[in-house]
Amino acid sequence: MSDLLVSRPRLDERAVTQHEKLRLHADPEATLRSNFLTSSGLASVGYRSAKYTPAEWVANNDLTLHQAVSDVKHAEKFRHESKALYTETEVRTLRTQAEGTKHLGDRLQDIHFWRSELERHIEKLEAETDLVLAEKLRLEKALDATEIPFAIATDNLSCREKRLGPDLVKDLVEEELVREMELIRSIQALHKRTLEQTVAQINSNRDAKRTLEMDWSDKQRAYSLDNQCGHYNNSSIETQHQPGSAKIQDHVTNCGQWMDFTRANLAVAEREMRASVELRQLIGRVLLDTSEDLRAQCSTVDQAFKQRCQELTEAKIQLEIHLSEVLQQIGAQERNIVSLQQALHDKEAPMRVAQSRLHTRTHRPNVELCRDAPQLSLVEEVGEINQTMSSLAAQLSGARASLGSLEESRMLLEKALACKTNSLLIDRQKCMSHRMRYPDLVTLSGY
Template sequence: MSSDVLVSMPHYDSRAVAQRGPEKDPLVELEVPQPSSGSATAGFRSAKYSPAEWFTNYRSILQQAGTDRQEAHSIQRLSKSLYQDTEAATLKTQAKGTRLLGERLQEIHCWKSELQRHIEQLLADTQALLALKTRLEKALDATETPYAIATDNLTCRARRLGPDLVRDPVEEELLKEVDLIRSIQTLLKRTTAQVVTQIKMNREAKQTLEMDWSDKYQAYNFDDHSGRYSNLSPDTQHHPSSATMQDQVCNNTAWTKFTQDNLSKALQEEQATTSLRALVEQLLQDTTEDLRVQCSCVDRAFSLRCDELIEAKTQLEMKHTQTLEQIGAQERNIVALQQAIHNKEAPLRVAQSRLYLRSLRPSMELCRDEPQLSLEGEVQQIDATLASLHQQLSEARGSLSHLEESRVTIEKDINCKTNSLFIDRDKCMTHRKRYPNISTLSGY
């Protein structure tokens, strides 16, 4: 057995050396065992290393230190390149995100402006339709006056007397006017319902645009605030879950299509409103013109009828005057005939008395002499004259009766014409002066 003392070699941790980096290699202090003395160390070798072990250990330490130093330098180079590259990439990505946020802000602003323009247009269209609705309601109310006038005219003219109760052109024009007013009222009611429906659709489209505009307003504020963030902003925080893509989030194409669809719907309603406004304006103009034209036709028919009534009344009055004159003349003629008949009574009595006395002649004196023949002829003549006078008197009295009947008939017809003229001229035509003007019929 060797006399050398066996001892363990010191342990070196290479990882600890690598962690310390490129610092100067510290002096390695070997644990040199203290020489033992006495009987305790008897039979063991000495604790000292051999020169070969020392050199080996020394070279191993130097080689390990060099290797660790080179590895550290490599890691440092790689780290520097890595953080420089990542810093540049991060700044580039951040700049790109900021640029994209700016572009997104511009895009949102454009869509917001377009939405705002259509919202204002829908609001203006709705206000215009509300004004048209008011005009339609006023125009509908204004048609009640012509309808009341026309029906009142028909009712008044139904009180005409006798043969004047005729279906003349005035009545036909009044019936046309009543039918026209009824059809116009129906048309105005239907058009008002269409305007109300369009107003409702405009408001729904406007509400949809306002909701979209409100969403874009909030998104614009969020993106604007996001774009103002920088690496020096004190209010930034970590939100790890915010980078997770959500399934229900739409893509940019769907986002654009959603707004385009809303704007397309709004544009359709704007075009429908424009068409409806033009239709209502034309409708009000046409109905007003139709009513005024029919009113003129009725007034013209009334004027012609009044002229006819005045002319007929004038002729009847002239004929009435002539009839009265004829009645007076006939009455005087009858008086004259009666006087003539009365005047024939005395000569007839004289002639008849003479014939009677001569019929009392005696014997042969009772002969048909010249006086007898003359008296007989005189009596026959007077009888014939009286018969003729009585016949003429009868005819005169018949004529007088006919004249009286004509007078009564004429007077009744004059009364009819007077009543008809009063109804047409003084009542109907006066009442028609209340007919609404063009602006009232147009709903203003």
């Protein structure tokens, strides 16, 4: 009966080969036996059974033992390496976590510093904006206060247009009033430009403050989050795995950009605060200068009014004196005319007598009608009376002409006196009394 050929258990050829090399190297006789067995085995390769040979059994046992020893040593070595590794990693992890906590603390200090700086600048900006708002209110009040001087100057010019006759003159008062109106217009334009600049500065301050507040809000949120992260520890129940959190995104800024951003915002706030302070100083100078200019021009106009009223008063006094003299002369001339008329009337009777005598003597008869002394005396008397009456008539005519001139002078003086009285009424009673409502320096300064 032929031998049954069965498959042999698989051996670790790598291990067997290595074991055989070690054994043959240690025992030369074993090498000879191995060569012999190999040559013998080749001869009976087709007739061998499935059983192991004793040498293979020994080799297999030796191999198993050697492999067990090797695995034990390798396991011990791996266990020692693992213990050293997890001990080292534990220390390194704790150290890294402590460094991270320290970095979080440093970061919290940085955020707190810049957040405090932002709070300080926000408060300063808010206080500065309130001051600028107060100056804006002053400007608006000062602008409104200029309406009264403008109305007074306009009313003065309108009233002075009602002056009569030759008193309607472009005098120093009118020139100063026109100059006052031009000054008020220029001051109003300056106030409006300054007011626009103030509104723009207030908006800039508010924009800068809004930017700082947004930055502060971001830092407040970041401080809260980092503070929360700083309180995390290995026993915290709030922690959980976030696999993608370690990836650095493209839009994340670095620390330099972070500080530069806040510094730039603070620099803008500082610039706006400096501009705001300079603007407030400019507003103060503008209000002071314009109010002083208005009050100075008001004093100049008032002085011109006083001088003009004094001139009008003096002219009125002179007119009244001359009118009084003219009235006196008119009365005297009227009495003179009456006297001249009476003198002419008184000459009619002597003329009638002399003419009647001459006429009667013309009836003398013949030689009696001679040029005797009475005749010559009567002729001379008639001529003298005619000459006297002619002189009196001429004098009466001159007196009447003089009276007419005096009447015309009286009318002119009375008309001029009425003009001066009207001008004084306008300048003193209307204009100067109206100018008493002129705002004072404090009101013109916007307080």
